[in-house]
Amino acid sequence: MERVFEALASTPRRRILAYLNAGELTAGEIAERFDFSKPALSGHLRILEQAGLIEREKRGQFVYFRLVPERLANTVFAWASELCPVAGPLKRERRKRQPAK
Numbered sequence: 001m002e003r004v005f006e007a008l009a010s011t012p013r014r015r016i017l018a019y020l021n022a023g024e025l026t027a028g029e030i031a032e033r034f035d036f037s038k039p040a041l042s043g044h045l046r047i048l049e050q051a052g053l054i055e056r057e058k059r060g061q062f063v064y065f066r067l068v069p070e071r072l073a074n075t076v077f078a079w080a081s082e083l084c085p086v087a088g089p090l091k092r093e094r095r096k097r098q099p100a101k
Contacts, residue, residue, distance in 0.1 A: 004075040007051035012036070013044050017067065020054060024066035 007013050016030060031041050045065065048054045052071040057064050 001075050001078060003047075003051040004053065004072065007047050007053055010044065010047075013048055016044060016048060017053060017072075020065060020067045024064045026062045026064055028062070030065065 008017075012034065015033075019025060019030060019033060027041070027045070030045070031038065034041060045054070045056075049056060052068055054065050055068055057066070
């Protein structure tokens with residue numbers, strides 16, 4: 001979960017996610033939307049990929065990127081449930097129901 005929030009802490013990375021929300025893009029198409037170096041773009045894409053928020057697929061000479069929406073949704077839900085006032089009782093109930101190891 002920490003990697004996801006670290007990835008989301010950057011405005012350029014949030015913008016990349018917003019662009020990918022409309023559909024997959026090649027690395028070149030993403031680069032056209034930003035004014036930073038290719039190594040900087042590669043670093044942002046790597047962080048998003050390591051966080052599990054995007055995935056890549058090489059097709060011919062192009063690398064396509066797309067969102068992994070389930071990963072972000074699951075992470076945000078897990079984080080929100082930690083803050084939820086009913087989370088504590090639900091966790092205790094779940095622990096009681098789990099078989100002893």
